[in-house]
Amino acid sequence: MNGSGGPEQKRGLLAIDGAMALIIVLLLVQVWLLSATLESFLAGHASVVLPAAIFSGLIFLCCVALNLFVVRLDRDSRRG
Amino acid sequence: MSLLHSPANDALWKDEFSVFSADERYVSRRQFSKFLTLASLGMFAGNLWILLKSYFQKPPAFAPATVAQLGEIPVGGVKLFAYPEPQDRCILIRTGEGEYRAYSQKCTHLSCAVYYEREGGRLACPCHNGYFSVQDGSVLQGPPPRPLRRIALEARGDKLIATGLEGA
Numbered sequence: 001m002n003g004s005g006g007p008e009q010k011r012g013l014l015a016i017d018g019a020m021a022l023i024i025v026l027l028l029v030q031v032w033l034l035s036a037t038l039e040s041f042l043a044g045h046a047s048v049v050l051p052a053a054i055f056s057g058l059i060f061l062c063c064v065a066l067n068l069f070v071v072r073l074d075r076d077s078r079r080g
Numbered sequence: 081m082s083l084l085h086s087p088a089n090d091a092l093w094k095d096e097f098s099v100f101s102a103d104e105r106y107v108s109r110r111q112f113s114k115f116l117t118l119a120s121l122g123m124f125a126g127n128l129w130i131l132l133k134s135y136f137q138k139p140p141a142f143a144p145a146t147v148a149q150l151g152e153i154p155v156g157g158v159k160l161f162a163y164p165e166p167q168d169r170c171i172l173i174r175t176g177e178g179e180y181r182a183y184s185q186k187c188t189h190l191s192c193a194v195y196y197e198r199e200g201g202r203l204a205c206p207c208h209n210g211y212f213s214v215q216d217g218s219v220l221q222g223p224p225p226r227p228l229r230r231i232a233l234e235a236r237g238d239k240l241i242a243t244g245l246e247g248a
Binding site (some may be wrong): 006013016017019022024025026027030031033034038039041042043046049050052053056057059061063064066067070071074 | 110112113114116117118120121123124126127128130131133134193225226227
């Protein structure tokens, strides 16, 4: 079995790891945002709900872009 | 140039179940990334759900109920009552001549019953030492995350009427 790979493959893996770490950070922000929004909404402060939804949507779009980046990088690495 | 060992014309299953450990790492990372993105979609859906709920939620209407007679309790005195439902315990405080405040007695931390601490002029929760302002129900100290729910009061004749929940 070949488990080491060349330097370009390692660079590819590193880029994918970085993108995934960024997705995880964004996801944690989204989790916090959801809990804070729910807390505010239940406390009767409905004014924060719309900005929170917009911001959460933007974070989701970032995650999609990063996921596409990972998939593309993976495909490029595989196809050469 | 091929970084990995799967040629482009290989069958899909060979791509997904590669015999090379490096390829396996790529596949698991890709799947994990997809999972994280779906989790992100879930969080976004949660925010959208709250947004829709806030738009379509109608403010609840509560029937007015007599709480006390004016002058029934002395300045600094309290009276317990139930509003809007019999199980919703509330506390009425006479803070001055002609000044009344009423709040839900349920602490916003873990729902213990709050009481009026006359010496400190504040509402106290005995369970975890949470304190609320008697003027507006805001949190002064302790673990409660939100202010106490305030009961809207109205004087009609010689009666003090609860007309609704503020912020509901």
